Amino acid sequence: MADKPVTIAQKRLLDVKLAELPTWMTSCDFTPNGILSAMRRGHDRYYNKYINVKKGGIGGISMLLAGYVILSYIWEYDHIKHDRWRKYH
């Protein structure tokens, strides 16, 4: 089944072919407003898929908290790499 012809700027990342990747990156909106709206869209997608459902359980929030823990680890990695078990190896 052939895809409908759409402009490259409107495609989602997973639909972009590898050869088209550089042109897609340049067509992205990197202004602060653009970044904010991209974050908003990402947040809405996550929220509507995992939290805003009829019988949402603990999974939606837990994934968010796990992501926060991993993010904090990345932020503190430069400092944590100095912790060690023994003084002399």
Place this chain on the structure above:
Amino acid sequence: MMLNFFDQFASQSLLGIPLIAIAMLVPWLLFPSPYKRWLNNRLITFQYWFISRATNQLMLPLNINAHKWALILVALLLFLITLNLLGLLPYTFTPTTQLSMNMALAVPLWLATVLIGMRNQPTHSMAHLLPEGTPTLLIPILIIIETISLFIRPLALGVRLTANLTAGHLLIQLISTATFVMLSFMPTIAMLTFIVLALLTLLEIAVAMIQAYVFVLLLSLYLQENV
């Protein structure tokens, strides 16, 4: 083994963004706003129930003029509870361990209650400086003592929150280090220490919630005297 136990309280920054900025934005992510539907999702329903119970409890002893403070007090309560509880997750940073932040929360709110009292009913708020039924000779001393106690309130509010959370985090770190170190050569003692660690973590969860509540409760008490 950590080189310095106090390093957990220094906010690291990556790409110029300090971790404290992210840590303070996370509570906003966790409290979605309800929308115009008959039934919201479970998260919003649960939060709404909690918020309405908390508002009711908090506003019960206050008269009608103080109900203007409902939004800021309950928002403060939610913010502090979320920040404290999130700080118990591994590798996360607790902004409420920083004295600067707690004083920034305590001083303006306390000052607002005092100024509201002084502006609207100056005699009544001045009268709080002298408890009823004091012997005549003690009056000058007591007024000085009550003024000092009035000015120490913001300091006490900020330092109480900071000290409780910092002490809790430090204790958890110390006891967990001890458990790890003793695991190789004294496993039984390590198990006992681990049980202490488990109990301490439960205590920390309770302290996190209680401290936030105490902060807001005291503010509402100061408001009650002054409005």
